[in-house]
Amino acid sequence: MDKFKISGGHPLSGEVPVSGSKNSALPALAACLLTDEPVTLKRIPQARELQTREMPVAHTGAKILDRNGTVEVEARDLERPEAPYDVVKTMRASSLVLGPLVARTGRARVSMPGGCAIGARPINLHVSALEHLGAEIQQSHGYVEAVALDGLRGGEVHFDRITVTGTEDVLMAAVLARGETVIRNAAREPEVTDLADLLTKMGARIEGAGTSIIRVEGVERLHGTEHAIIPDRIEAGTFLLAAAITRGDLMVSDCNPEHVGALIMKMRQAGAEINEDGDSIRVRCPNSAKAVDVTTEEYPGFATDLQAQYMAWMTVARGISFVTETIFENRFMHAPELTRMGANIRIEGRQAIIAGEEQLMGTQVIASDLRASASLVLAALIAKGESTIHRVYHIDRGYEQIERKLAQVGAKIERVQ
Numbered sequence: 001m002d003k004f005k006i007s008g009g010h011p012l013s014g015e016v017p018v019s020g021s022k023n024s025a026l027p028a029l030a031a032c033l034l035t036d037e038p039v040t041l042k043r044i045p046q047a048r049e050l051q052t053r054e055m056p057v058a059h060t061g062a063k064i065l066d067r068n069g070t071v072e073v074e075a076r077d078l079e080r081p082e083a084p085y086d087v088v089k090t091m092r093a094s095s096l097v098l099g100p101l102v103a104r105t106g107r108a109r110v111s112m113p114g115g116c117a118i119g120a121r122p123i124n125l126h127v128s129a130l131e132h133l134g135a136e137i138q139q140s141h142g143y144v145e146a147v148a149l150d151g152l153r154g155g156e157v158h159f160d161r162i163t164v165t166g167t168e169d170v171l172m173a174a175v176l177a178r179g180e181t182v183i184r185n186a187a188r189e190p191e192v193t194d195l196a197d198l199l200t201k202m203g204a205r206i207e208g209a210g211t212s213i214i215r216v217e218g219v220e221r222l223h224g225t226e227h228a229i230i231p232d233r234i235e236a237g238t239f240l241l242a243a244a245i246t247r248g249d250l251m252v253s254d255c256n257p258e259h260v261g262a263l264i265m266k267m268r269q270a271g272a273e274i275n276e277d278g279d280s281i282r283v284r285c286p287n288s289a290k291a292v293d294v295t296t297e298e299y300p301g302f303a304t305d306l307q308a309q310y311m312a313w314m315t316v317a318r319g320i321s322f323v324t325e326t327i328f329e330n331r332f333m334h335a336p337e338l339t340r341m342g343a344n345i346r347i348e349g350r351q352a353i354i355a356g357e358e359q360l361m362g363t364q365v366i367a368s369d370l371r372a373s374a375s376l377v378l379a380a381l382i383a384k385g386e387s388t389i390h391r392v393y394h395i396d397r398g399y400e401q402i403e404r405k406l407a408q409v410g411a412k413i414e415r416v417q
């Protein structure tokens with residue numbers, strides 16, 4: 001298993017480009033199953049989760065050609081509208097093929113995702129939304145089986161709570177359903193809008209993506225197209241925080257500043273100087289941060305996927321901050337590891353109370369999930385001495401060569417095999 005060795009105390013400077021969004025690329029690959037014509041997706045990040053994501057798509061019989069970030073998918077014959085356990089056992093987002101498969105073939109059999117380090121992550125909302133479009137769904141032996149032999153029909157879906165992949169799943173199903181579908185309390189994340197843009201290019205009729213009510217007028221068939229995935233807002237946010245924690249001066253390029261608006265606001269309050277210029281953001285942070293509270297929320301609120309990295313910054317801020325996690329029930333796994341590095345954090349239910357310290361100390365820590373690993377990398381960048389981060393396969397799932405990008409802007413980080 002690979003580890004990172006990081007020697008702390010080097011401010012980041014220079015320019016770092018952002019890759020395509022992992023969480024946009026995942027539904028985009030699934031959406032290719034909705035047409036028998038080739039779809040070309042550009043800017044697919046070279047993250048492990050995408051490589052494993054291609055597996056269930058390929059398993060259905062679709063042909064995939066992956067050329068350095070440009071992926072062509074041709075789902076002419078879907079011989080196997082299923083995602084068996086062996087193919088999806090390490091993936092959380094396996095449910096994303098459920099909607100497209102049942103919409104295109106009238107049948108889907110998908111192994112249910114297990115829980116993961118950050119929470120139980122059930123898919124009950126995906127299931128009931130698809131039932132509202134006429135799918136008959138059975139869950140047994142660890143599988144979800146959806147059947148709609150006469151095709152799906154449009155319907156009213158009202159999500160009890162906002163779900164990102166649930167919204168994406170039902171959106172992909174609704175585009176081929178007969179008649180109109182209205183999705184209420186839909187997720188407004190940029191990844192949902194990106195998916196709607198791709199589907200529209202494929203011939204779908206969608207209104208309201210990016211708002212909490214999405215209307216879809218079903219069409220008979222979709223066609224091939226070409227689409228570039230949006231920049232990864234979580235990677236952009238991770239770099240902004242990496243610059244701030246090291247008190248550096250960094251240009252984060254090829255991103256969409258609007259997508260990290262909530263983070264930028266908090267970072268300015270905490271004392272970072274941030275200038276947006278087109279698709280770049282310059283961040284400077286000559287002094288230590290002031291403690292500022294955050295509460296995670298659905299978009300456009302503060303992203304849960306940046307909570308761990310923000311907490312790393314607050315461990316060396318002046319004063320006491322409260323970080324409240326409202327999306328996932330167990331997303332503070334980084335806190336005990338940060339504490340081993342000298343941070344002062346107390347967890348009370350869904351709230352972390354952080355008293356800023358002068359200095360963190362390098363040591364050995366274990367990454368528990370994707371964003372927790374990123375927060376440990378950030379902490380190690382300013383810790384005194386050397387840190388070793390174990391189980392970096394978690395970070396490889398979602399970031400494209402993070403150590404190479406950080407090293408290019410001055411971090412002393414190396415991968416040890």
Ligand code: EPU
Nearest residue numbers: 023093121122123124125126162163164165166327328370
């Ligand atoms: N939920 C249910 N039932 C469902 C679906 C969700 O109770 O059927 C609950 C979840 O357990 C959670 C909340 O609703 O408490 C929100 O979950 P959501 O469905 O929005 O999360 P997701 O779609 O599974 C995506 C991202 C996550 C990101 C969340 C929240 C992808 C592939 N994953 O997950 O990304 O944290 O939205 O923004 O898009 C990451 O990249 O590290 C990551 C975990």
